[in-house]
Amino acid sequence: MKRWIWLALAAVIVIGAGVSIVAVPAEQEWTTSSPEALAEFEAAMVAGRKLYREDERRHLARAVELDPDFVLARLWTLEPKFRKDKEAANAEWDEILATDTSKLTPRERFFVERSRLIRAERREEIDPLLDGYLADYPNDPYIVYEKATQYWSRNELDNAERLYRRLVEIRPNWVIAYNQLGYLNMGKGRFAEAEEHFKSYRFIAPDQANPHDSLGELFIALGRNDEAEAAFEKAIEIYPEFWDSYNHIAVLKSFNGDIEGAKKVLDRAHAAGIPDSWVAETDCLVQYMGLRNTSSWHEILELAETSKCVEKPDINWMQLITHLAACEVGDWDTALEIERGGEELLAKIESEGTRVGARNLAMLQAAIEHLKGVRLALQGDYGEAETLLRAADERVGYIESGFAIFKLHNRMILAELLLADGRDAEAHGLLAKVRSVNPLWVAEFQDSGFKMLGLERG
Secondary structure (H helix, E strand, O other), X not given: OOOOOOXXXXXXXXXXXXXXXXXXXXXXXXXXXXXXXXXXXXXXXXXXXXXXXXXXXXXXXXXXXXXXXXXXXXXXXXXXXXHHXXXXXXXXXHHHHOOOOOOOOHHHHHHHHHHHHHHOOOHHHHHHHHHXXXXXXXXXXXXXXXXXXXXHHOOOHHHHHHHHHHHHHHOOOOOHHHHHHHHHHHHOOOHHHHHHHHHHHHHHOOOOHHHHHHHHHHHHHHOOHHHHHHHHHHHHHHOOOOHHHHHHHHHHHHHOOOHHHHHHHHHXXXXXXXXHHHHHHHHHHHHHHHHHHOOOHHHHHHHHHHOHHHOOOOOOHHHHHHHHHHHHOOOHHHHHHHHHHHHHHHHHHHHHXXXXXXXXXXXXXXXXXXXXXXXXHHOXXXXXXXXXXXXXXXXXXXXXXXXXXXXXXHHHHHHHHHHHOOOHHHHHHHHHHHHHHOHHHHHHHHHOOOOOOOOOOO
């Protein structure tokens, strides 16, 4: 499971993440004088391992209530506080970092020191810190997971895979490793292996929502839509507050033209107590996809003038759809404005050194190339459009359902462009590759007369 809003690029401070309780390189697991606080902290970690984030936060908050001096619990409750009062959160952060860490476990000291480096904007020192700890405690599954996740965020997938496999060897109960191995294999196009890992994850933890959700994401990429929806529904049955599965069903239905079904699942999410802020962007997607599916270009442009869905300085599906609408009606100024917005965001990220993750950065770059390619294709410049669409394709893999949807969508447009340019053999060669992943999309593309943009054959 990953939140599907794959183009929402924001610089965030990652304070910590919940994990399962395992043997650590110290007699003492965590430092607290309160058995009750320790129980809450352990419950938070179990919830974090399952990706039940709201439960994790509730248990962490309770641990701090029971022991206000519980350093790691305090540190890991900071993240949501930044959204409410950044100044107060920073003050508390400084107070925590001033704590004497001499009596903490080595692992706890590592997390405090890492947080101190983040606060001091000395991120270049984090890698040596992490590597030093790993050298001292090479069998600590917690730190192996940390290093693997670092590789994951940098899109160094071979290194990440090596460490996730090691994690499975040293701690088979760290089932989240199977999840990550599944996504890694998706990204490399090894879908049978991805399915094997996700099903192993489900077999080991059938009572958790996330294994079912992750398997559903794979099924979306492969066009196995009924199986995908069944998997997401099973996740919700197990944990009714599992937002990601509601989101994935809404996305699946939106791209399949079932807008009313997508709206109903969002109503279910609201009824389950999912926060409005979580549902907002998916609700936007459903609105825009409803208009996109009926080629309501002018209505899309009117909606974009008043909707908050396209206010953020990023490139999301609503921006892509608005850009397409502008191109379809010949509003090139609006299309260029959206492209410039993406380029300005990219330049800002690169100049400020904002940490958004290599994969998200590649997605932003691919989205900009895709936008330009679409515009140029509709303006008749097939040569340059092809170059840009191919560049976008190269940047993005199938690593999650959102990335997979973008890649498939981009490839279908490229195939249409090749057909319009009279290069039928190349187009059908590309469609054969898409068919090997998702035959449903190719069948629907063929039924549409091989039209995504409506390009005329030259």
